[in-house]
Amino acid sequence: MALRSLATRKTLALGLNSTRLTQSRALQTFSLPDLPYDYGALEPAISGEIMQLHHQKHHQTYITNYNKALEQLQEAIQKGDSSTVVKLQTAIKFNGGGHINHSIFWNNLAPIREGGGEPPKGSLGWAIDTNFGSLESLVQKINAEGAALQGSGWVWLGLDKELKKLVVETTANQDPLVTKRPHLVPLLGIDVWEHAYYLQYKNVRPDYLKNIWKVINWKYASGVYEKESA
């Protein structure tokens, strides 16, 4: 399957597929990444019903609309239609951001039997203690900011590569962390859109935030931290 799609992309790039001759280069489109675990594997912290809807419906919709917007953007660029190019920016930020953020989020979670909830060790663990005093203190801060966020958005643990420190930030809607400051790298993001928890926790977002730590995948966050702080 992978080979076939590789061949298709190459064919497109060489312009051998006649219907694509009008396009000077192939447009990379995106598809829904598989979850590295079953929908029900994060229970009882996050229900299987939520995971399935969140992945198959919400994330998929962002991807579908992102691809659509990119196609329209490419066309507008080729035609020199500046008005459309600019008009598409919100759709791209929103849907592209949705794709970016959720892709990170699935990696931020892991079933308990695969290390979900195990505290960070190594350099990230040390950096957390240095920046926040303790893991508990960091968790408290993230939960407070996540609960206080009005409307829809995300709460992040990020690495500020410029200032060389860990920070807790929130972003609105589907704005990726990098829109807050360009040198921010997301290590861990928690989705606080209502769709992320409503069926299970209803209006009690603080309960969702309290419970999600049981399935947070610190191994992934550590990996990103080590790579980006090298």
Place this chain on the structure above:
Amino acid sequence: MAAATSMVTSSSFTFPSQGLRLPTRSHPCMKPQQRRFLRKYASNVITATYELKPPPYSLNALEPHMSRETLEYHWGKHHRTYVENLNKQVVGTDLEGLSLEDIITVTYNKGDILPAFNSAAQAWNHDFFWESMKPGGGGKPSGDLLDLIERDFGSFERFTEEFKSAAATQFGSGWAWLAYKANRLGVENAVNPWPSENDKKLVIVKSPNAVNPLVWDYFPLLTIDVWEHAFYLDFQNRRADYISMFMEKLVSWEAVNARLENAKAQAAEREMEEERMKNEEEWKPTDDDDDDDDDEGLEMYVDSDDDSEAE
């Protein structure tokens, strides 16, 4: 202007809601002396200045379109929390005693939003939302309202399409509105210096989070809540289905009508007031002895060489 204050926990009508005034259960207000007495103890006692008003129908009355469970959470938890938070944020501050709509305007602060805005606006928005719906709602409006819709949108069908589209494309949390815009430009807070009959228009607007058209000085007529909590239990991710259901089965055109009449009346009153003030200005005495300020104002624009300040 101030909302009626009452310590009693059973529901009483305290919100001045724009337009539709519903029949309320009569409720004895606390005697003024008692109220003052309680204020002295305000440090420990949260005076319930604003109360959670129930929807004008029972929580299961909108079934099967909007479930009782949704109303129980949406009204019983979300709306209630906004009201409780509002009271906590207002007590002991300058905002205490103001009408809800005044609090909204003050805390919107021209976009530089102050903390109590979210609670105040969301308390208002949800009241307005419940009153925008009714059991057996939907269908088409009639009379003046339908005429205006057809004038400003071409047809009722096109209005419906545009309203549904606004509701579907509000990114993140927020609201879609039908509003009456009288002599205001299509830009926030801009007053049309050359108002005309053509300015009095119906418009569809969408707003994020807690923002509502009161902050742009429009008259809201109809709203749909598109925060996910409004539809997730019944429709999950299918926002478009929720919006269609709302239009077809729940909209209370009576409420919208009543609000439109009220809006037109208020707009007319405002116009008369502005005329009156303009006439007063024109007849103001221009005696030099009296008003130095006026002359100073003129001089600023007449002579740019002279940069001397006040005389």
